[in-house]
Amino acid sequence: MNRVEGSIEARVSHEVDRWLGWLPRWRPGTHRARVRLCTRCFGSPILAAAGLDVDxxxxxxxxxxxxxxxxxxxxxxxxxxxxxxxLHTEIRLAEERKARRPYRAGEGLDPEFRGLDLDPEPAPDQPFLFTLSGLEADAAAEANEPAPRPFTFEEKEALRDEVRLADEFAKQLGRRICVELAQHRDRIGHAVGVYVEPLVEELLADLDRELDAPGWPG
Ligand SMILES: [Zn+2]
Incomplete structure (x- = not known):
């Protein structure tokens, strides 16, 4: 199980530090282009709070x-x-099933690469949590394993309540993180100005030159 150390505020600060440490290594075009909008990023209140939502x-x-x-x-x-x-038991069982799979796409990646080009989550108003159907589908995907005992109506209701509580907790945390990010906006903005904007401008200038080059109409 994950241990949670320190306050949310301290963890936000720590993760901002680590992102700032990674940023100088970023280069445009080192990632495959996405065709779909990323549901984690598009319209994210966290990115807006960090000042990272535009440009x-x-x-x-x-x-x-x-x-x-x-x-x-x-x-x-x-x-x-x-x-x-x-919910804890269900997640643990799902993790045990997953751990028995020979290949697990998208696991063990650095945060910069996680969640890219894997299936985005379908509900934009629930960006943070799994769903009941997800847990069940996960179970059903295991071809070589006996299907788990189906839930009774009462169990389903109880589990649904727990999912709702977990979801509510996640949303509260998201809001706290947004509030905390106000403290970090300046250093985030500064780093984007130093490490990102010049590279993007360079890229756009290159593109301009390419479009002006012979062989392109007009
Ligand atoms: Zn994204």
Whole structure:
């Protein structure tokens, strides 16, 4: 289980530090272009609170989103382990099933790469949590394993309540992170000015030259 150390505020500050440490290594075009909008980043209140919502390339945004998501995930895991026994059990079982799979796409990646080009979550108003159907689908995906015992109506209701509580907890955390990010906007903005904007301008200038080059109409 994830251990949650320090206050949310301290963890936000720490993850902003780490993102700032990564930023100088970012280069445009080192990631595959996305065709779909990223549901983690598009319209994200966390990116807006950090001042990263406009004119910032998606990989730079995404690295930040995933770091903040990591804070939320760890805190929700901790909260679930302590307060939501049914959900905790279901998640543990799902993790055990996953651990038996030979290949697990998207796991063990650095935060900058997590969640890219994997299936985005379908509900934009629930950006942080799994769903019941997700847990069930996960179970059903295991071809070589016996299907888990189906839930009774009461169990389903109880589990749904716990999912709702976990979701509510995640949303509260998201709001706290947004408030805290106001303290970091300046250094985030400064770093974007130093490490991102010049590279983007260079890229646009290159593109301009290419478009002016012979062979392009008009
Ligand atoms: Zn993204």
């Amino acid at each position: 910032v390339p998606h990989p730079v945004q995404h690295a930040f989103s995933m770091r903040m998501k990591g804070i939320i995930d760890a805190a929700v895991d901790d909260y679930t382990a302590r307060n939501l026994p049914m």
